[in-house]
Amino acid sequence: xxxxxxxxxxxxxxxxxxxxxxxxxxxxxxxxxxxxxxxxxxxxxxxxxxxxxxxxxxxxxxxxxxxxxxxxxxxxxxxxxxxxxxxxxxxxxxxxxxxxxxxxxxxxxxxxxxxxxxxxxxxxxxxxxxxxxxxxxxxxxxxxxxxxxxxxxxxxxxxxxxxxxxxxxxxxxxxxxxxxxxxxxxxxxxxxxxxxxxxxxxxxxxxxxxxxxxxxxxxxxxxxxxxxxxxxxxxxxxxxxxxxxxxxxxxxxxxxxxxxxxxxxxxxxxxxxxxxxxxxxxxxxxxxxxxxxxxxxxxxxxxxxxxxxxxxxxxxxx
Amino acid sequence: xxxxxxxxxxxxxxxxxxxxxxxxxxxxxxxxxxxxxxxxxxxxxxxxxxxxxxxxxxxxxxxxxxxxxxxxxxxxxxxxxxxxxxxxxxxxxxxxxxxxxxxxxxxxxxxxxxxxxxxxxxxxxxxxxxxxxxxxxxxxxxxxxxxxxxxxxxxxxxxxxxxxxxxxxxxxxxxxxxxxxxxxxxxxxxxxxxxxxxxxxxxxxxxxxxxxxxxxxxxxxxxxxxxxxxxxxxxxxxxxxxxxxxxxxxxxxxxxxxxxxxxxxxxxxxx
Numbered sequence: 093x094x095x096x097x098x099x100x101x102x103x104x105x106x107x108x109x110x111x112x113x114x115x116x117x118x119x120x121x122x123x124x125x126x127x128x129x130x131x132x133x134x135x136x137x138x139x140x141x142x143x144x145x146x147x148x149x150x151x152x153x154x155x156x157x158x159x160x161x162x163x164x165x166x167x168x169x170x171x172x173x174x175x176x177x178x179x180x181x182x183x184x185x186x187x188x189x190x191x192x193x194x195x196x197x198x199x200x201x202x203x204x205x206x207x208x209x210x211x212x213x214x215x216x217x218x219x220x221x222x223x224x225x226x227x228x229x230x231x232x233x234x235x236x237x238x239x240x241x242x243x244x245x246x247x248x249x250x251x252x253x254x255x256x257x258x259x260x261x262x263x264x265x266x267x268x269x270x271x272x273x274x275x276x277x278x279x280x281x282x283x284x285x286x287x288x289x290x291x292x293x294x295x296x297x298x299x300x301x302x303x304x305x306x307x308x309x310x311x312x313x314x315x316x317x318x319x320x321x322x323x324x325x326x327x328x329x330x331x332x333x334x335x336x337x338x339x340x341x342x343x344x345x346x347x348x349x350x351x352x353x354x355x356x357x358x359x360x361x362x363x364x365x366x367x368x369x370x371x372x373x374x375x376x377x378x379x380x381x382x383x384x385x386x387x388x389x390x391x392x393x394x395x396x397x398x399x400x401x402x403x404x405x406x407x408x409x410x
Numbered sequence: 411x412x413x414x415x416x417x418x419x420x421x422x423x424x425x426x427x428x429x430x431x432x433x434x435x436x437x438x439x440x441x442x443x444x445x446x447x448x449x450x451x452x453x454x455x456x457x458x459x460x461x462x463x464x465x466x467x468x469x470x471x472x473x474x475x476x477x478x479x480x481x482x483x484x485x486x487x488x489x490x491x492x493x494x495x496x497x498x499x500x501x502x503x504x505x506x507x508x509x510x511x512x513x514x515x516x517x518x519x520x521x522x523x524x525x526x527x528x529x530x531x532x533x534x535x536x537x538x539x540x541x542x543x544x545x546x547x548x549x550x551x552x553x554x555x556x557x558x559x560x561x562x563x564x565x566x567x568x569x570x571x572x573x574x575x576x577x578x579x580x581x582x583x584x585x586x587x588x589x590x591x592x593x594x595x596x597x598x599x600x601x602x603x604x605x606x607x608x609x610x611x612x613x614x615x616x617x618x619x620x621x622x623x624x625x626x627x628x629x630x631x632x633x634x635x636x637x638x639x640x641x642x643x644x645x646x647x648x649x650x651x652x653x654x655x656x657x658x659x660x661x662x663x664x665x666x667x668x669x670x671x672x673x674x675x676x677x678x679x680x681x
Contacts, residue, residue: 113519121532236659238611240618241634241652244641252644347524351615355638365527366619369534377534385523392522 100397107393114385115167118378119160163378172379175368182379186361190383193353193360196276197345200283205338208288212295212334213322216303228296231289239348243282243355251278279356286348291341298333302326332403339395343388414668421664428477428658435478441468443475444626451637451645463647464636473650475628481658483544483623484609490548491605495555496598500586502556503563514560517553525550526615533621543622547612551605558601562594569593596670603666607659614655630655 166173172182215224234242250256257278273280302308303326311321350362357363361380368376414422431438441447445467452462460469502510520528529546536542566572572589580588614631616622623629625636630651637648 110519110522114523117519117523118531121528121535232660232663233656236607236656236663237652238615238618238631238655240615240631241649241655244634244638244648245652248641248644248646248649252642343524347526350526350530351619354619365530366621369530370620372534374534377531381523381527381531384527388524388527389522 096400099400103393103396103400107389111386111389114389115164115382116160118381118385119163167379167382173375175373175376182376185364186379186383189359189361189364192358193349193362195272196279196283196353196358196360197342197349199273199276200280200287200345201342203280204284204288204291204341207284208291208338209295209334211288211292212299215292215296216299217318217322219300227292231292234285234289239282239286239351240355242285243279243352246278246282247355250281257281276356276358279352279358282352282355283345283348287341287345290344291337294337294341295334298337299326299330301333302330305329332399335398335402336395339391339398343391343395346384346388346391417664418668421661421668424657424661425665428481428654428661431474432478432481435474439468439471439474441471443471443628445471451640451647460650461647463633464640469633469647469650472628472633473630473654476630476633476651477654479623479627479629480610480613480631483540483547483613483629484606486544487547487551487609487613488602488606490544491551491555491609492598492602494549495552496559496594498552499556499559500563500590500594502560503567504582504586504590510560513556517556520550521553526612529612529616530619530621533616538621538624540623543613543616547609551608551612555598555601555605559594559598562597563590566590566593600666600670603662603669607662610655610658614651 163173170183172186174180175182175185211227215227218224237245251258258275299322303322308321308325311325316325349360350365352358353360353362354366361383365377365380365384368380446465447468448458448462448466450462450464450466452458452466454461458468458470460473463469463472498513502513528550532546533542536546567590572585575585575589610630613622614629614634617629617631618635620635623632625632633651634648637645640647641649
């Protein structure tokens, strides 16, 4: 058991090192790029005095290393700096929005994960027959359309033409859970469609891969029922790749959520990021960027850890 | 005469139609790109096949010019991504050792940030112009091409004919261009189709977010952004790009599939 713990500790440590380099990359990416940031923010007509002022308030007059270390130290103390646009602490604005984004992502996952595994199993069971072909052509189409367009098609059909769901998602604290869920039903539907397609196709591939093995053929020759073979012979071996698929897609959700939040004007972290990229509010972009990267890396580590736990072969690296 | 499967014929036909429309946009479009020719959101008519947009421009014209921008940006970004990704990938495979390690770890690092987030972070400090967009998209995407071409090249590099070339004293340039490249071409070409589609989705997403192609230029994602307010009134002008992007994506996919199966069957059906 201790070897498992060591392996997991290694993965987590690796993730932390990675996150450290990512912070460096985001910092360099925003402050060391060609062009003067202060000039970009103020535009060509800025006076030299206002440029100098802005540089001083951004700390641009200090050497890059000092700036980076100050920024990093701030993050560890929960201080993400102040937004340029309204001068208020970023951590304050982010807290609530992060919660909103997590709420959306959580309910999407609750619906999408079991559904995709079920559909994956179904399409393997009826491989190359009409249920499989139907599922795979629907998922192929939904992969070929970008998230924001899928969202507008959904709004047009279900929100406007049929009038079933609200087209703008503004949940607030006075609502009950049911009302909140109803208000975000369209964004959830869109996100489910987007990640369901990827997840279901990868689940199908993972199970099919296992189904080609010799022991499955043996089970078939023994006369075991098809569903029993899938459930008790194929599933345990397909579990580790499936968990991996699920985690990777939840990480993908982090990106999908950005666009969908903008479409539905949902007060989450993604729409906050896009707003402030347009306003060139650097401290906010850096802060939100590092948070998204941290979630993404965190989910990937979780995927690694879970596959170590579910797949004994990974516990004994050669 | 080569027999082409029906799916590939449809794919080839639609893909080439889109590219022709993109190239000859100024000659095909019935009106000027930013010319205001009618009322706001007119319905479909003989004069305006798809109706007009949010400020009274002909929507068909906007879609045609949009195809031009979208396809041009996606094509150039794909080229940037392939040139950089495959050169670095082959280099890593041929040189191995610390070169390989350094490149691969750096690519791992970049890929640990979701590429849309990374693009947004970079675009917050760069001016949003077409060359910058092409470069940012191409560079971020080259990480995927790098991984594929390195993996393919590492497989080929241990083949006997490469060994033979090394023994007769060929240089690294010869091995990369005359031994690795021809044999790695078919998976790379198939991947190229997928990367191109991904680029189309990326540029239209960025434009939709207001951080890609800027008005008055036309771009499919931008058309959605401009006309999205009509949707709540039941005006579907913003939905046309959905149709064009989906058909383009599916037809390019069909062609890529066909290229992959055809080139592999040429080499004795390596399935």
